[in-house]
Amino acid sequence: xxxxxxxxxxxxxxxxxxxxxxxxxxxxxxxxxxxxxxxxxxxxxxxxxxxxxxxxxxxxxxxxxxxxxxxxxxxxxxxxxxxxxxxxxxxxxxxxxxxxxxxxxxxxxxxxxxxxxxxxxxxxxxxxxxxxxxxxxxxxxxxxxxxxxxxxxxxxxxxxxxxxxxxxxxxxxxxxxxxxxxxxxxxxxxxxxxxxxxxxxxxxxxxxxxxxxxxxxxxxxxxxxxxxxxxxxxxxxxxxxxxxxxxxxxxxxxxxxxxxxxxxxxxxxxxxxxxxxxxxxxx
Amino acid sequence: xxxxxxxxxxxxxxxxxxxxxxxxxxxxxxxxxxxxxxxxxxxxxxxxxxxxxxxxxxxxxxxxxxxxxxxxxxxxxxxxxxxxxxxxxxxxxxxxxxxxxxxxxxxxxxxxxxxxxxxxxxxxxxxxxxxxxxxxxxxxxxxxxxxxxxxxxxxxxxxxxxxxxxxxxxxxxxxxxxxxxxxxxxxxxxxxxxxxxxxxxxxxxxxxxxxxxxxxxxxxxxxxxxxxxxxxxxxxxxxxxxxxxxxxxxxxxxxxxxxxxxxxxxxxxxxxxxxxxxxxxxxxxxxxxxxxxxxxxxxxxxxxxxxxxxxxxxxxxxxxxx
Numbered sequence: 249x250x251x252x253x254x255x256x257x258x259x260x261x262x263x264x265x266x267x268x269x270x271x272x273x274x275x276x277x278x279x280x281x282x283x284x285x286x287x288x289x290x291x292x293x294x295x296x297x298x299x300x301x302x303x304x305x306x307x308x309x310x311x312x313x314x315x316x317x318x319x320x321x322x323x324x325x326x327x328x329x330x331x332x333x334x335x336x337x338x339x340x341x342x343x344x345x346x347x348x349x350x351x352x353x354x355x356x357x358x359x360x361x362x363x364x365x366x367x368x369x370x371x372x373x374x375x376x377x378x379x380x381x382x383x384x385x386x387x388x389x390x391x392x393x394x395x396x397x398x399x400x401x402x403x404x405x406x407x408x409x410x411x412x413x414x415x416x417x418x419x420x421x422x423x424x425x426x427x428x429x430x431x432x433x434x435x436x437x438x439x440x441x442x443x444x445x446x447x448x449x450x451x452x453x454x455x456x457x458x459x460x461x462x463x464x465x466x467x468x469x470x471x472x473x474x475x476x477x478x479x480x481x482x483x484x485x486x487x488x489x490x491x492x493x494x495x496x497x498x499x500x501x502x503x504x505x506x507x508x509x510x511x512x513x514x515x516x517x518x519x520x521x522x523x524x525x526x527x528x529x530x531x
Numbered sequence: 532x533x534x535x536x537x538x539x540x541x542x543x544x545x546x547x548x549x550x551x552x553x554x555x556x557x558x559x560x561x562x563x564x565x566x567x568x569x570x571x572x573x574x575x576x577x578x579x580x581x582x583x584x585x586x587x588x589x590x591x592x593x594x595x596x597x598x599x600x601x602x603x604x605x606x607x608x609x610x611x612x613x614x615x616x617x618x619x620x621x622x623x624x625x626x627x628x629x630x631x632x633x634x635x636x637x638x639x640x641x642x643x644x645x646x647x648x649x650x651x652x653x654x655x656x657x658x659x660x661x662x663x664x665x666x667x668x669x670x671x672x673x674x675x676x677x678x679x680x681x682x683x684x685x686x687x688x689x690x691x692x693x694x695x696x697x698x699x700x701x702x703x704x705x706x707x708x709x710x711x712x713x714x715x716x717x718x719x720x721x722x723x724x725x726x727x728x729x730x731x732x733x734x735x736x737x738x739x740x741x742x743x744x745x746x747x748x749x750x751x752x753x754x755x756x757x758x759x760x761x762x763x764x765x766x767x768x769x770x771x772x773x774x775x776x777x778x779x780x781x782x783x784x785x786x787x788x789x790x791x792x793x794x795x796x797x798x799x800x801x802x803x804x805x806x807x808x809x810x811x812x813x814x815x816x817x818x819x820x821x822x823x824x825x826x827x828x829x830x831x832x833x834x835x836x837x838x839x840x841x842x843x844x845x846x847x848x849x850x851x852x853x
Contacts, residue, residue, distance in 0.1 A: 281654050283661070331834045336654045337600060341790075342833040344602075344783060348826030356820070461672075464779060468665040471658055505676075508669035519659070523650045 251378040253497055259386040261493025262393025263452050267466055268473040269400060269485045270444030276417045276480015277437045279336060280329065283343045285445050286467030287350035292317040292446030293453035293462070294358050297365045300450070306368040313450045314443040320350070321442025325435060347463070355460055362459035365450055389451050393489075396444070400482055413437055417480045469496070472511050476518055478528025487526060559708050566697035574696045575768075576812060580805045581700075581707040582764045587788035587800035588714055589757035594786070595795030596718050597750050598730030599656045603644055603664035605781030607755045609772070610667060611637035611762030613678060616772045620686025626767070629688065633763035634756065640667070641755020642748075649747040652733065664782050672774045683773025688766050703764055710760055715797060717753060726750050780822065787829055790837070 271285045282288075292313040300309030324346055332338040371385045404410035412433045415423045424430040449458070452466065472492050477484025492511050499510030518526070562581075566574050586608050594600040611633040618629035644663050651659050671678045678684065693699040717723055725746050728736045737743050766772060775781070784807060792803025807828075814824045836843040 279654075281658060328830060328834070332837075335837075337657070338833050338837050340654060340657055341600075341786070342830055345826040345829030345833065348780070348783070348822050348829065350826075352820055352823035352826065355822075464665060465669070468662055468669065471662045471665075475655075475658060475662065505674045506670060508666050508673065512663075512666050515662070519647055519650060523655065 250380070252380045252382065253501055254494075255377070255380070255382050255386070255390075257494040257497035258490075259390045259393075259455075259493075260496060261489040262390045263448060263456075264469055264473055264493055265393045265485060265489040266396050266444055266451065267448035268470040268477075268489055269396065269482065270441035270448070271470045272474050272477065272480055272482075272485050273400075273413075273437055273444075274441040275474060277413055277420075278434050279339075280343070280438075281336075281340045282324075282441070283340060283467065284324065284347040284350060285441075285470060286463035286465075287347040287354070288317050288320060288442055288445035289449040289452065289466050290458060290460075290463035291320065291350055291354055292449030293365065293458040294354055294363070294449070296446070296450030297363050297453055297458060298358075300365055306366070306371075309365065310447060310450050313446040315446075317446030317449070318439045318443040321439050322435075324442075325438045347467075351460070351463055358458075360460050362457050363453065364455075364457045365453040367454050383455075386455060389455065392447075392451060396447075397482070397486060404482060409433070409436065468508075469511075472515055474525070475515055476525055478522075478525025481525075481527035484525060484527030559704070562704055563701065566700055571696040574700050576808060578696075578700045578703050578768055580801065580808050581703045582761050582768060583785065583788060583808065584801035584804040585707055585710050585761035585764070586758055586785045587792060587804050588711065588797055589754045589761065590785050590789045591792075591794065591797055591800055592714060592718060592726075592754040592757070593751060594789055595797070596723060596730060597726040597747060599648075599652065599747070599751075600786060601644075601648075601660040601751075601754075602657055602779070602782045602786065603648075603660035603667075604754070604758050604785050605779065605783070606664035606667035606777045607637050607641050607644070607758045608762035608765070608785070609671070609777030609781060610640045611759040612766040612769075612772045612776050613671060613684075615688055615763045615766035616684050616686045616770075617677070619688045620684055626688060626690040630763045630767075633766065634759040637759025637762055638752060638756045641758070642752045644755070645748045645751030648751065649744040661779070661782075664777070665779060668774055668777045668779065671777050678774075681774060683771060683776075685771050686766075688770050689768075693767070699767070703768070706760065706764060710757060711798065714757060718797060722746070722749070780825070783829070784825065787825070787832070790832060 267285070267289055271282065274280050274282050274285075295316045296309040296313030299312035300306050303309070324343070328342060328346065329339060332342055367385045371388050374381045374383045375387070376382075377387065402410075404414060412423060412428055412430075416430055416433055416437075420430055423433075448466070452458075452462075456462065469492055473485060473488035475488075476491055477486075477488030491514065495511045495514060496507060499507035503510065522528070562577075565577055569577065586604065590601055590604045613633075614636040615629045615633035618624040618632050619626060622629075624632070644660060647663065648656055648659050672680060674680075689699065693702050718726070725736065725741055728739075728741070729743055729746060733743055762776075765776070788803035788807050789800055790803070791806050792799030792801065810824070810828065811821055814821055818824075
């Protein structure tokens with residue numbers, strides 16, 4: 249692989265990390281496999297696109313899409329998922345229904361055309377890194393991925409909320425028994441995870457563009473990341489994102505038409521030896 | 532963990548054998564008489580109900596009897612459809628050979644899925660089958676030379692003998708009857724009982740000396756074989772295949788039909804398929820937003836009637852009786 253392709257893999261991994269970390273946070277703590285996560289990503293991208301084009305500000309687009317998707321997450325968690333608490337399979341299938349509704353709603357509002365979120369002027373063009381001329385915006389995505397990783401790591405390991413989330417992943421009932429309102433921790437996590445999907449949508453929308461089946465594609469990648477990395481582990485998402493990002497780039501270079509298949513092989517091998525993923529733990 | 536199936540294990544299966552034969556004969560005869568009273572469009576819908584009923588039943592073998600809900604069966608079904616259309620339109624095979632190849636391909640794909648999925652259970656099983664199904668979808672979408680990409684493929688798959696609506700309906704009815712009987716025997720066989728044992732307590736079955744992964748592997752492959760039959764019939768019904776045939780929506784519709792008809796009831800699948808297809812037609816007369824209605828239906832069933840419509844009716848009736 250040339251360093252150009254290496255950078256492609258790395259930047260794609262950064263985007264995957266942003267999206268999949270939200271997915272795994274919710275999966276790890278709430279035990280909810282949120283299959284609407286891809287639809288939230290797409291919705292966030294569309295909202296971000298609309299705000300960014302109307303206001304001319306990329307940052308405003310980012311804030312807007314994160315807020316909008318967190319709001320959808322709030323409705324999803326408080327309005328629907330509360331009815332099926334404690335039943336994993338019903339939760340999963342319910343979020344699947346939500347995914348269909350959101351996706352179709354996006355088709356009604358934004359139509360079937362493909363959109364690209366406008367990149368702010370200072371991130372346009374390219375710069376020279378590792379001896380190749382590379383788009384600045386994709387390097388910005390890489391940077392954002394690293395910032396999100398650092399922020400999540402600090403949040404999880406050095407704040408009270410993070411301690412509660414980690415404790416909740418291990419044993420939610422025990423946390424509740426020690427007098428913590430675990431419901432509120434759950435809700436905050438759900439909103440955070442959703443907001444990350446929205447942020448991912450905006451960032452991905454600027455270099456992968458937004459179109460009606462983008463939600464399904466990003467969902468498969470997120471699933472692969474979580475299946476490889478294991479549930480609820482930040483390091484797992486990081487490693488999983490890197491693996492999937494590089495494999496996908498490698499696949500696109502070597503077998504352009506079967507790129508999807510290339511993430512499948514390693515996932516299969518891994519599952520044969522570690523059904524819970526690299527960093528997953530049995531509960 | 533796998534609580535959707537919950538308490539809906541078929542309670543009457545023990546005494547069913549004796550009274551079942553005449554009832555089954557009456558149902559099949561009534562179904563066979565349908566083309567005499569329905570319009571040709573409605574006969575087409577009835578054919579679709581039968582085909583998707585078979586798909587939903589194949590999902591029920593795993594979901595209702597082995598406690599593992601698959602979100603990848605739409606892909607297995609669709610692979611069969613793709614192979615049948617490709618074999619007749621591009622490779623020029625006769626319909627019967629194409630049909631056999633389609634079912635074989637679906638069974639092989641199911642075996643590959645099964646190899647990976649038998650080690651997982653609960654949500655992980657769901658996730659893995661979902662991811663596998665979507666990989667198939669991604670390949671069908673991108674591998675343009677073979678699959679025709681987004682435009683799909685057209686082929687005159689249906690043999691000349693079955694070109695009329697009623698003729699094809701009767702052929703599908705015959706197939707559905709045979710397949711239903713085969714599946715019914717399958718879930719009632721000692722093997723099927725073992726699957727139910729695994730559903731109820733995997734660890735107990737393991738300590739009794741059963742090879743749990745092997746049983747699940749065979750169960751999954753058999754289920755994929757039946758889904759393949761449905762897919763091949765669908766190829767003949769539609770004479771066309773596109774990525775939407777293997778898409779997640781297909782798997783989801785199958786699962787929804789299975790749940791709507793009642794998890795673990797096997798033949799309830801036809802009721803579920805009829806309900807969903809009737810709804811789809813009703814809705815598309817007024818709006819193009821079928822996906823949204825499908826999603827809302829799914830949400831409503833999950834919130835209010837996770838045991839399925841038949842199960843719900845049973846609960847309501849039980850309340851009334853008291």
